[in-house]
Amino acid sequence: MAVVSGLASALESYRGRDRLIRTLGYCCQLVGGVLLERCPARSEVGTRLLAVSAQLSHCRTVLRLFDDLAMFLYTKQYGLGTEEEDAFVRGVSVLGNIADQFYYPCEHLAWAADAKVLHVDSARWWTLSTALWGLSLLLGVARLAAVLPQPPECGMTGVSHHAWLPSSTFRAGSERSVCQCLTLKLLPPSYEDPW
Numbered sequence: 001m002a003v004v005s006g007l008a009s010a011l012e013s014y015r016g017r018d019r020l021i022r023t024l025g026y027c028c029q030l031v032g033g034v035l036l037e038r039c040p041a042r043s044e045v046g047t048r049l050l051a052v053s054a055q056l057s058h059c060r061t062v063l064r065l066f067d068d069l070a071m072f073l074y075t076k077q078y079g080l081g082t083e084e085e086d087a088f089v090r091g092v093s094v095l096g097n098i099a100d101q102f103y104y105p106c107e108h109l110a111w112a113a114d115a116k117v118l119h120v121d122s123a124r125w126w127t128l129s130t131a132l133w134g135l136s137l138l139l140g141v142a143r144l145a146a147v148l149p150q151p152p153e154c155g156m157t158g159v160s161h162h163a164w165l166p167s168s169t170f171r172a173g174s175e176r177s178v179c180q181c182l183t184l185k186l187l188p189p190s191y192e193d194p195w
Contacts, residue, residue: 068104075101106132
């Protein structure tokens with residue numbers, strides 16, 4: 001019952017629904033593609049799964065029509081990143097925010113062209129929005145690589161469990177959750193959670 005309650009709670013939020021829709025969409029796309037490619041006898045199921053994936057992707061595109069204000073407020077709050085200690089991280093973050101700010105309107109124009117609301121070539125706008133999305137991903141990876149260097153080897157003495165992270169990573173009261181998240185991301189799956 002706890003699993004059902006947890007799932008219901010996650011689905012009540014926009015982010016929770018988006019994660020579920022994204023995960024289901026990518027799973028349907030993967031399984032559908034594999035079935036079409038490797039199992040000709042199951043090609044009808046593969047085709048149906050790809051159709052479901054396309055619809056879930058379209059659903060996420062429509063939901064993103066309402067993300068502009070939140071993205072604008074986030075970008076405005078971050079500004080030029082004056083609170084960041086590292087100039088590279090600040091520059092990459094600002095460029096990522098600019099790419100994200102331009103991504104949304106480009107995707108909206110592409111969607112509107114596909115929906116026949118605007119009489120423009122949607123392919124051009126989809127290409128531009130995909131390029132901006134890719135740029136944003138690359139900038140995010142560069143930022144992550146700068147902020148999260150490899151942790152020290154196990155068994156080092158005199159080193160705090162978070163000494164390898166910049167102090168700007170932590171906010172009041174979030175140190176434990178950040179460390180748990182990093183532990184799950186950086187250590188092998190067989191690692192036992194010490195918390």
